[in-house]
Amino acid sequence: MLVKTILVFLGLMVLVALIGRALFPSALPRIMRKRAAPPVCAKCGRYLIGRKTCDCGNKAGEGKAK
Numbered sequence: 842m843l844v845k846t847i848l849v850f851l852g853l854m855v856l857v858a859l860i861g862r863a864l865f866p867s868a869l870p871r872i873m874r875k876r877a878a879p880p881v882c883a884k885c886g887r888y889l890i891g892r893k894t895c896d897c898g899n900k901a902g903e904g905k906a907k
């Protein structure tokens with residue numbers, strides 16, 4: 842009986858986790874999230890880490906939105 846209760850409890854925990862992950866993916870810690878592609882300059886393809894503009898003068902994200 843006790844084992845059954847524990848199994849049901851574990852099942853509920855998994856269910857809650859699955860529902861929570863489906864509803865609030867942004868609430869997960871960053872490690873569990875899928876790694877988003879690093880921002881890349883749309884013009885020259887250089888990585889834009891920690892800055893908004895590229896050395897070539899193109900702003901990050903420009904060109905992607907179009």
Ligand SMILES: [Zn+2]
Nearest residue numbers: 882885895897
């Ligand atoms: Zn660039």
